[in-house]
Amino acid sequence: MSDFVYQENIVPYTRAELVAKVAANLSESRFEHCLRVEATAIQLAQKNGADVERAAIAGLVHDYTKQLPDETFIEAIKTQGFDPELLNYGNAIWHGVVGAYFIERDLEIHDETILNAVRRHTIGAPEMTLIDQILFVADFVEPGRNFPGAEAARETAMADLAAGVRYEILNTLTFLIQGKKQIYPKTIDTYNAWVPTQAK
Numbered sequence: 001m002s003d004f005v006y007q008e009n010i011v012p013y014t015r016a017e018l019v020a021k022v023a024a025n026l027s028e029s030r031f032e033h034c035l036r037v038e039a040t041a042i043q044l045a046q047k048n049g050a051d052v053e054r055a056a057i058a059g060l061v062h063d064y065t066k067q068l069p070d071e072t073f074i075e076a077i078k079t080q081g082f083d084p085e086l087l088n089y090g091n092a093i094w095h096g097v098v099g100a101y102f103i104e105r106d107l108e109i110h111d112e113t114i115l116n117a118v119r120r121h122t123i124g125a126p127e128m129t130l131i132d133q134i135l136f137v138a139d140f141v142e143p144g145r146n147f148p149g150a151e152a153a154r155e156t157a158m159a160d161l162a163a164g165v166r167y168e169i170l171n172t173l174t175f176l177i178q179g180k181k182q183i184y185p186k187t188i189d190t191y192n193a194w195v196p197t198q199a200k
Contacts, residue, residue, distance in 0.1 A: 004042070008053045010111050018057070021107060022064055033144055034063050040138035048161050050130040051113070058117040058135045061107060065099035066091070073098050085185075093184050096122040123186045124169060126193030130161075137164040140171075147171075166194050 006015050013021070023031045041059030045052040065073075073094040077086050080101055086094065100115040109115065117135040120128060124136055141154045141164065149171060157164025169191050176183050 004056060006053060006057075008051075010053060010109070010114070011057060012108050015056075015060075018060060018107070022060055025064055026067055030063055030066055033142065034060055036142040036144050037062060037135070037138045040142045041134050044134045044138055044157065044161060045131075047158065048130060048134065050134055054111065054113050054117075054131050055134045055138075057109070057111075058114045058121075058131060059138055061103050061109065061114070062118050062121050062135055062139060063095060063099075064107065065102045066095045068095075068102070070094075076101055089182070089184055092122060096120065123184055124165070124190035124194070125186070126189050128165070133161050133165050137161060137168060140164075140168045162194075169194050 004015055006013075006018075011018055019035075022034055026034065038056050038059035041055040042052055044050070045055035070091065073091070074087065076082065076098050077084070077094075080098075082098060082101075086097065097119050100118040103109050103118060104115055113129065113131050116129070117131045120132050121135045121139050125132065128136065137157045141150065141157050145153075153164065153167050153171065156167045169187075173183070173187065173191055175181075176187075
């Protein structure tokens with residue numbers, strides 16, 4: 001991936017500069033995950049006729065805030081106009097929905113296509129752009145993921161992006177329900193929009 005060159009002036013950095021900024025905010029293992037998501041997003045974008053550069057940038061920065069302290073997220077939720085309901089959840093939701101705020105502020109990325117993809121990469125949305133779908137799926141199927149069914153998820157996503165989205169939503173909700181975990185309401189909205197209607 002080191003030979004990928006930004007050409008669209010979407011961010012005020014070279015790729016190498018943006019990579020350094022992301023790496024400085026994350027552990028090595030989390031950063032390596034971001035690089036794999038970037039590569040997977042590029043592959044999916046090329047396969048689906050999407051904007052490759054936007055997909056690549058979204059993949060690289062999507063977990064930029066994953067390791068911020070909870071207190072930092074809580075302060076942002078309270079002071080930056082976020083839905084107070086978010087306070088009932090945690091990092092798994094915050095690093096996407098709220099993380100985009102920090103990405104825009106700290107990395108000077110103002111492209112709404114990228115920021116929306118980051119916002120939606122853990123919870124999805126009833127309506128998702130191609131870039132939304134690509135990041136959502138790339139994060140789930142990147143080569144480092146080894147959950148039960150990971151290979152089937154990869155094969156599904158590479159054959160049909162929308163089918164990959166549906167596979168992920170169903171897998172994620174099943175995991176949350178079986179673990180008796182709290183479910184963010186917008187995740188259910190995503191399921192209702194993508195899974196039952198497509199199964200008919």
